[in-house]
Amino acid sequence: MIGAKPRRILITGGNSGLGLALAQKLARRHSLLLSGRKSQTEVAEILPPGAGYVVADHGDPEMSARALVRGVRDFGWDGLDNAVLNAGTGFVAVGGVDSTDAIRQTLDVNLLAVMLQAQALYPLLRKSSGTLSLIGSVAHKGSASIPAYAASKAGLHGLARALRSEWSGDISVQVLHPGPAKTDMHDKAGYDPGRMRALFLAPDDVAAMMASAIAARRSPVTLSWVKYLNGGAYTGRRL
């Protein structure tokens, strides 16, 4: 794609795991604004050179949406070519049932914040005929060890399905469902995959599949071993 214009790309949860791996992949060719809950100083060393950073805690969904819009403006952008709403959290349901707090936090961070962010970013995306990518999970079909997490990702699936239709012609909306990847998420969630971890994909490979899925603008897309073994990390479109 020689001559392709650099894109203005917002990635939430861009300071760790899949979001960071994606940012590193895209940093050379594109202009990036990343977000996370940690402060600027905590993440300064980690971020790819040139990338902007804005603090937006999804734990307060309304405030996080406002923070992102302000972050985009302060960064000097008047539109957005891509928004990758990737930040997410999860808790293993101890004893098989999520606590009330875990249910509320998971839904706030993974689903409600994304909903309100999508709404708030709409004018910016529309202006650039941009692409909105929601990061779901293969767990969106259900999981007994993480019921609230699975529910939140199913919500993203339904949201993307409806919005893709509502916004067709203006903004491309898609949901990408990664399979298990070797990020810190499982530790944070209180889940020890044990030897299963060997089967998890490298964040870098998942990020490569995310990038080509984002360029292709199809939805929904599952990013797991099947796709990987079919060369998903090396072939396909380039963003």
Add this chain to the structure above:
Amino acid sequence: MTSASKRALVTGGSAGLGAASVGWLQANGYEIVVLDRDRPWTGKTPVQFIRCDLASRTELDDVLPDLIAAGPYDLVLLNAGINATGKFEALDPRAHIDILRVNTEAPMVIAAALLESNACRSGGAMVFVSSLSHFTGYPGAASYAASKDALAIYARSMRKYAASRGVTLTVAFPGPLKTDHAERHSPEGADDSKRMDPDHAARLILADALAGKKSSIPGAGNRVFAVIGRVFPKPVTAVMRRLIYTRLKP
């Protein structure tokens, strides 16, 4: 309460599908606990009424202990739900928040609390009311669609845990009903003869729940639509767009 009597909890039991379900359950010998917002229960046979606006976390936290104490239940119908139709970007963000709280978060919190505290009798059933939109997509009610998909998958994820307590989980996927809810949110000039009578839907859903079925799609037409939606998700969402989204009042 004698242990011989059957007991049911119905959220959103004061109107629509919930009220229809209360009617059917009373006719079948159940004692009823209704949780609802501001409308008191107005049916013939008295019920135990618990007032709560499920959009409010503090109100729900306040009544949870009462809800548990009013059990144990043989049947729990998590039915309360709200909708807001319109272009996603044009709706008040408050509507998106309330939809997610009432339709998804509250039933998840209630289900988890009841199951964990053994407020459901072994051999009992719990019903989550999702929506036919789970199979068809719902442009014109994106947050509603998201809320009902999330609920359906929560129920599916909790089935094993519930089974360990002897409780079966059923997800109901009703299509359009002749209730105030559907009337408010269907496009102008929509043909209401295609909407199902809530008494009929309640009967079918409760029969499936008592039979321990995993899912209940009341109405043959709706079942066909669900199957087609599963096999051809994109064309069916396109049909939904034509039927609903393009006809939204501006």
